[in-house]
Structure formats: C-alpha cells, structure tokens
Amino acid sequence: xxxxxxxxxxxxxxxxxxxxxxxxxxxxxxxxxxxxxxxxxxxxxxxxxxxxxxxxxxxxxxxxxxxxxxxxxxxxxxxxxxxxxxxxxxxxxxxxxxxxxxxxxxxxxxxxxx
Amino acid sequence: xxxxxxxxxxxxxxxxxxxxxxxxxxxxxxxxxxxxxxxxxxxxxxxxxxxxxxxxxxxxxxxxxxxxxxxxxxxxxxxxxxxxxxxxxxxxxxxxxxxxxxxxxxxxx
Numbered sequence: 143x144x145x146x147x148x149x150x151x152x153x154x155x156x157x158x159x160x161x162x163x164x165x166x167x168x169x170x171x172x173x174x175x176x177x178x179x180x181x182x183x184x185x186x187x188x189x190x191x192x193x194x195x196x197x198x199x200x201x202x203x204x205x206x207x208x209x210x211x212x213x214x215x216x217x218x219x220x221x222x223x224x225x226x227x228x229x230x231x232x233x234x235x236x237x238x239x240x241x242x243x244x245x246x247x248x249x250x251x252x253x254x255x256x
Numbered sequence: 257x258x259x260x261x262x263x264x265x266x267x268x269x270x271x272x273x274x275x276x277x278x279x280x281x282x283x284x285x286x287x288x289x290x291x292x293x294x295x296x297x298x299x300x301x302x303x304x305x306x307x308x309x310x311x312x313x314x315x316x317x318x319x320x321x322x323x324x325x326x327x328x329x330x331x332x333x334x335x336x337x338x339x340x341x342x343x344x345x346x347x348x349x350x351x352x353x354x355x356x357x358x359x360x361x362x363x364x365x
Contacts, residue, residue: 175352184260184345184355185300198352233299235353242287245353249299 144168146248148234154254155224163219163251167236174217175245176201176209177233185233191217224255258283260348262356269336270364277331277359279346284324287349291320291331294343294358303344304331336363 147166155161167174172193177185187201191211199209206224211217221228231252235245259282269275279289288307292300304313304320306329312321319332329346343360347353 177353182357184347184357185353186355187352190352201352231299242349242351244288244290244305244349247300247302252297 146234146236146246148232148248148251150251151249152252152254154256156256157224157226159224159255161221161224161253163221163232163253165217165219165234165236165248167215167217167234168246169215170238171236171246172214172239173237173243173245174211175235175237176217176219177235179231179233179250181230185231188219188232221253224253226255229253229255258286258348258350258354260346260354260356262344262346262359264359265357266360266362268362268364271336271338273336273363274332274334275336275361277333277344277346277361279329279331279356281327281329281348281354283350284327285350286324289320289322289329289346289348290353291318291329292345292347294345296343300345333361336361338363338365 149164174191176188179185189199194214206222208220231250233250234248237243237245290305291303306322317334343358345358347355
C-alpha cells in the first residue's frame with residue numbers, strides 16, 4: 143500500500159512569509175508525528191497527534207509554528223512569519239495506533255527561507 | 257532526558273572492509289531502536305528495527321545488536337561497498353523517536 147506522502151517536496155519562500163506543509167499518513171494510522179531536521183543534525187521531534195488532537199506539542203520551537211489534523215488523517219504544519227533559521231527538512235511519520243509502535247517516515251519537505 | 261550519541265561522527269574506509277557503527281542512549285526505557293540510512297538530500301530509509309525484547313536483527317550484509325542494560329547498539333556492515341556511502345542514523349522510540357546526529361560513512365573504491 144501507499145506510504146506516508148508529503149507535499150510539497152521542496153518549498154522556497156521569503157523571510158516573513160507564511161507556509162503550509164502537508165502530510166498524508168498511511169491509511170488507517172491514527173498516530174502522526176512531525177520532525178524537523180536541520181543540516182548536519184538528526185531529526186528532532188516537533189509534535190505528535192493521536193487522532194485529531196495534539197497529544198504532545200512540546201517540540202514546537204515557538205508560537206509561529208502550528209499544526210492541525212482536523213479529520214484525523216491529513217495534517218498540515220503551518221509556519222507564520224518565516225525566518226531563515228526555519229530552513230530545514232520537515233519530516234512526517236505515522237504509526238498504526240499507539241505511540242509505542244514503529245513509525246513510518248515520509249520523504250520530507252525541504253524548506254528554504256531566503 | 258533521553259539522549260542518543262553516535263560514534264564516530266565520520267568514517268572513511270576502503271572497499272571490502274567490515275565496519276562497526278556505534279550508538280549509545282541514556283535511558284533504557286525504549287520500545288525499539290531503529291537504524292536508518294540517509295543519502296544526501298534524501299529522506300530516511302529504514303535498515304533494521306530491533307524491538308526492546310530482541311537482541312539483534314540481520315538483513316543481508318547488515319547486523320544490528322541491542323543491549324538495553326548498557327544503553328548500546330551497534331550496526332555491523334560486512335564487506336563494505338562504495339554504494340554503502342551515506343549517513344547512518346540510529347533512533348530510539350519512547351513515544352517519539354530520539355535521533356542521534358549520525359555517522360557519515362564514505363567507502364572508497
């Protein structure tokens with residue numbers, strides 16, 4: 143079956159603009175995760191959804207970052223007033239039900255803020 | 257707080273060598289440990305996953321071991337090839353994955 147998909151694959155924007163990144167999890171997976179990978183680093187956790195609700199958003203760096211999952215499937219990560227430091231690869235992952243289960247990663251969205 | 261460390265940060269070896277990549281973690285309360293490969297500009301490719309109750313997993317030329325009590329995992333690559341050149345990341349699952357910073361491997365032809 144289809145894996146986790148993310149769109150766009152690449153996004154270039156200007157400092158101060160608003161961006162939205164989309165994640166389509168594996169069908170039937172109730173848990174969804176966002177991670178951010180800066181150059182030369184391992185991915186870092188941003189937020190975890192169980193169904194429609196954010197179970198843990200402790201990794202979001204500041205209030206410019208927000209994520210939603212209104213129907214419990216597709217999720218959108220929203221970044222307001224982008225800064226050059228937001229440039230990174232944003233990875234999405236999903237797991238079947240519980241947070242103790244293996245996560246399957248999407249290909250990522252490469253965000254470049256000029 | 258769970259921390260994951262990978263040593264070495266970079267490694268360059270001639271083709272054909274057997275090599276070992278190391279991963280250590282500070283908290284043994286994990287559900288599983290996973291090794292990933294990442295090529296430049298690409299996403300994560302899962303190589304091996306070891307559940308917390310397991311000691312090792314093998315796939316082809318790759319073998320990964322897990323010792324929860326000592327907080328260590330190793331990834332063994334046999335008969336390395338230039339195509340193995342990539343960054344290798346280990347990650348431990350609590351309710352979220354905690355990643356190391358990776359080992360950049362270069363296999364010279």
